[in-house]
Amino acid sequence: MSPANGRAHHVTRRGFLGAFGVAALAGCSASVAAADRPAPVRPRRGEYTGPAVTLQFWNPFTGGDGPAMAEIVEAFNAAHDNIRVVMTSLVADDLYAKVMPAVGAGEGPDVAIMHLDQLATFAARGTIAPLEELTDGLGLDGTDFIPAVWDSGVYEGHRYGIPLDVFTMAQYWATDTFGAAGLEGPVRDRGHFDAAASSLRNAGVTHPFWVTPSWQLFVTLLAQFGGSLYDEAATAATMGSDAGVAALEWMTSLIEAGVSPSGATDPRLPFKNGGAAMLADLPAAIPDLQLTAPDLAWDVAPFPQIGTRPGTFANSHNFVLTGQSQADDDVAHAAQTFVEWTSRNSEPWIASGNTPARATVRAGEAFAAAPQAALAKPEVFSSAAFLPQIPGSREIAANSYERAVSEVVLSGADAAEALDFAQHTAQEQLEEMHELLDG
Amino acid sequence: MAQLSVRDVATGADARTRVASRRNSPWTAAAFLLPFFVLFVVFVIVPIGSALWASLHRWSLGLPGRPWIGWDNYAELFEGSTVTSVEFWKSMQATGIFTLYSAPLLVAVPLALALLLNRRFPGRIAFRAIYFAPYVFGVAVIGLLWRYLLDRQLGPVNQLLGALGLPDGIAWTTSLPAGWVALVGATIWWTVGFNAVIYLAALQDVPRELYEAATVDGAGAWRRFFTVTLPGIRRVLQFVIAITIIACANMYGQSALITQEQPGTATRTAIGFIAQTGIQGFDIGMSSAMSMILAVSLIVVSGVVVLAFHRMGEED
């Protein structure tokens, strides 16, 4: 065989294999094609009474809130002979990366918990099913939940989530340290914050409040200074406004003034150790503090109004039903039963530190006795800044304002420049996303 | 008997094997080859082809449209004005910085270690086992270990520095340039043994007579190193440089685990960004284009290394 012949064969073989590769991959991706957008979930009557089924349930509760949900799932399994719920907790990034291909291949969850701001991303890709017919059939509406949370679970006219809880930005303070400095919490506003910080420093607490690159804190402050991440229609990014700059400048001013050390990334540890006396964190810190700092005397309240108006970052964990669950009638009915039951019986979820969304649960004694009851105030809900329903919002967030906050707080970048670039970035990606959805 | 070409010898096709192997049917060969080649086609050839194919489309996993866009992805990346391209080149820069700082050290330090070990002393074998040991622990253990050691508040490194009266508040894992020192240092500690072991084998192949002759000629230790040792291990040196550069360019675990890609995303490597774009961002087309660019860069760099050594060889 002469070399020339060999090469010709070689090329033909490569070409053939390449074509095979294309065909194979096209076949592979059929499992995640958006062609099968699920139809709205239709309500089934009553509880599920059919043959035994297993439900796959995914959630992002890998931290201190995991055991609380596990307890609820166990109670459900005990109360239902013919439904077995298998719970898998994944780190949020992992869950969102894998749920779509997994559901497309039929190996994913039937029911899942997603953050409110992720619903649009997966609705657009056909991973989760519209629920408005289901909630109508179950007789659920905004009055059963917190209206602000309820209204936020809608994308393009369809409801995609049933809220489990709501969580907002909170402040924690070390009551003993405050007392020793002659202070009484909670901090109410900016002036009070400054006064408290300086009293604490005089009392020997070098860094009373640690500023970390928390984008949730940024969103809180942005709302308080009168700004928002996007406009009403969610077609334009507005995070680079003066409000945004003011928000970041407050954060960096604390570092410059020495109230906070620079380069900090974990605010909870110093709070537990006595290095910090004030903490800005989500309610998930509550079980963490209870578990790992049992000797610390602390209290919690809504984050103070540092800006010109009330405002707080807010998000919510939502139940979703995946397209996979609707393929089989029994599974669909069992999934409906699970979501409905769990929503009503979500009292053990109080242990996660979050505020249950269900009105009946919040009215109970167990919640009234919980630390986070201090956060469930009407004025908090009315000024809550939820993230809007934008497909791909997490990706956009990571590339825009999350990055800007990190660069300004940790690397000392200029706030106005960083936010300007972030806004420009978010705008571009918003427009690209709209293109891909439309065509 | 036909003249044997170099190629024939290289593929072992000498007369005897030709005689012996004419006795086997093609089916026998197929039986031996099929297991490997089926997997090879499915998991190596097809992916390479499809990565190229995907890079020529705008493809977001799960969305309806998958239009052909030709070289647009590549154009966008090279034009460098969109966020994705800015982030991509930032991550390539991070990879480049890491490679620039660590590759020379990873080539030189193991060589020094191997030279040290090339003498006879008691416990030499045990010592070789000790400095190679970190390599067998995977990046997950190493990443965790150094994340702990370099923790700003609780890590022993800062504690030790403080005890010695040196500044003890360095944020090794969340600030620059300390972050690069952390990543490069941890990587060296982890893999120095690997290259050192390769060097050691090569050093032991250098004939002692050459050293003796050089000493007789009056050459001191440094001259002996440059005139005897280096040329003697030339092929292995080339190999080590090539694999070290490739390994550095493929770095992912250390920055994911030790610095968590902080501050901001400054220590996010090319692989980290490609993986994030494709698997978390669902952007198959763009991530394929990015991986192609990284791959071609690596092939070019390897080619340059090989050429450089060829030239140096020709000058001898």
Place this chain on the structure above:
Amino acid sequence: MARLLRPRRVALALTVLALTAVFVTPLLLMISTSFKPTAEANSLDFTLLPREPGLDAYREILGNERLPVLRWLGNSFLVAAAHSALVVTISTTAAYALARLDFPFKRTLFAVVLATMFVPGVILLIPHFLIVNGLGWLNSYASLVVPSAAGAFGVVFLRQLFLGISPAIEEAARIDGANAFQVFLRIMVPLAAPAIATLSVLSFLSSWNDFLWPVFVLFSTDMLTLPAGLAQLQGEYATRFDLLTAGAVIASVPVLIVYIVAQRYIIEGVSQGGVKG
């Protein structure tokens, strides 16, 4: 005696001791912290050795149902063993054929395989993800064992070895009437046993330590391998260093055992690969 104390020897000994300390101390610190009680591990007051050494961290890790470290250990072992067996099987047979059998396109096939050694693995990452998804292998052992098995290194390495074996032995066996399979199994494999052992140990280690791929392709906690599990542990217990180091120690013990037993194969395999490569 005077010879032992020569300054050069002393300098060498000190250097070796210092280097040994550099390599060993981090590991000792890791072990030491894993035996500290939580409060001590988290206190800003650093101690080299635990004041109250205890197995609290280990108990917590091993008793944690949501983070089944022992299950991860089992997964890693199963996957690494299966991967290693698969690699050795397909590489040995293919290498033998490429070295000793004759068939059309032999040179081309080998050239293609060799060429892929220069293809960086990053290109394969996302296509592998899509292929594994399409085959329904997401979150399964198959997704860890199979995709990376058809690597060029094993075939190239073993083919080189087979080529180096004198054809006379094989010729003699052929004359005696042995067919290719018998020659392969009874003669070539035993002769290549040390290299095959090295390849199997190196494949085992590479599968055991693989980090990037399992993190992407596995999603249920039960199925994780140790590196992916450790990453999850680190994500969940960010600064609980007592727990994290305990997890790292548990993950390291099997590797250490393999290393102590097979250290020669590993080190010599690496150095041979470099010298001949």
